[in-house]
Amino acid sequence: MDETYPTPPPLCGSDALLLDFDGTLVELAPRPDAIAVDPALPGLLGALAAQLGGALAVISGRPLAELQHWLGAELTLIGVHGAEANLPLPGAREIAPLPAAVGEALEPLCRRHPGVWLEPKRYALGVHYRESPGAEEDVLQACATVAQDYGLERLCGKCIVELRHADIHKGAALQRLLQHPRYAGRRPLMLGDDRTDEDAFVAAQDAGGCGVKVGGGASQARCRLASVADVHAWLRAQAEQLDAGESP
Numbered sequence: 001m002d003e004t005y006p007t008p009p010p011l012c013g014s015d016a017l018l019l020d021f022d023g024t025l026v027e028l029a030p031r032p033d034a035i036a037v038d039p040a041l042p043g044l045l046g047a048l049a050a051q052l053g054g055a056l057a058v059i060s061g062r063p064l065a066e067l068q069h070w071l072g073a074e075l076t077l078i079g080v081h082g083a084e085a086n087l088p089l090p091g092a093r094e095i096a097p098l099p100a101a102v103g104e105a106l107e108p109l110c111r112r113h114p115g116v117w118l119e120p121k122r123y124a125l126g127v128h129y130r131e132s133p134g135a136e137e138d139v140l141q142a143c144a145t146v147a148q149d150y151g152l153e154r155l156c157g158k159c160i161v162e163l164r165h166a167d168i169h170k171g172a173a174l175q176r177l178l179q180h181p182r183y184a185g186r187r188p189l190m191l192g193d194d195r196t197d198e199d200a201f202v203a204a205q206d207a208g209g210c211g212v213k214v215g216g217g218a219s220q221a222r223c224r225l226a227s228v229a230d231v232h233a234w235l236r237a238q239a240e241q242l243d244a245g246e247s248p
């Protein structure tokens with residue numbers, strides 16, 4: 001990791017904390033259902049949310065139901081890059097599910113590479129190739145073709161390509177979240193590890209806050225944390241210092 005990037009600023013009680021899930025709060029796993037969530041994590045996030053007046057949210061590409069399964073329903077959770085949320089967001093509108101034909105068009109790709117599999121998420125389609133890394137070029141090409149055919153955006157993450165409507169991304173989700181009374185006027189800090197978080201880093205920084213890239217690689221985020229373990233340590237330290245600040 002490039003050590004010239006600063007670590008994130010200390011949290012204030014008037015900040016808003018926005019967190020990606022996979023690769024940020026939990027280590028990446030070969031398959032999305034194979035992650036190990038630290039049993040202390042939901043409690044830590046709940047405590048931080050209380051210290052921030054409720055202004056904490058997890059923003060993920062996962063479906064909302066999966067986030068609720070792993071983290072419980074108490075936290076603000078935004079799924080499928082903003083297409084789903086358990087908090088009514090200003091500017092929410094009806095989003096058309098992706099047509100089934102998008103997945104059908106990629107079935108020949110999956111037949112060519114047995115390790116490649118599709119994750120339908122109603123408003124987006126994930127094409128996973130972690131178990132078949134040699135298929136990357138074929139996956140990228142096939143997804144580019146399908147994206148063009150159906151007017152979708154292709155976003156390349158860590159061993160996943162996501163196809164979705166162009167206006168559904170974490171940056172737009174963050175902007176809408178900041179219009180909600182619970183988050184409005186707060187300095188947003190957005191932590192994330194992947195390409196899908198870049199829009200949200202920019203949105204956070206445009207709103208006077210800070211993007212925090214987890215791990216190495218090029219990023220528009222101004223701050224860095226090296227690993228999931230460092231994210232947990234930073235979160236625990238913020239909870240402690242906010243707690244100390246509230247003590248008489």
Ligand SMILES: [Mg+2]
Binds near residue numbers: 024193
């Ligand atoms: Mg991630």
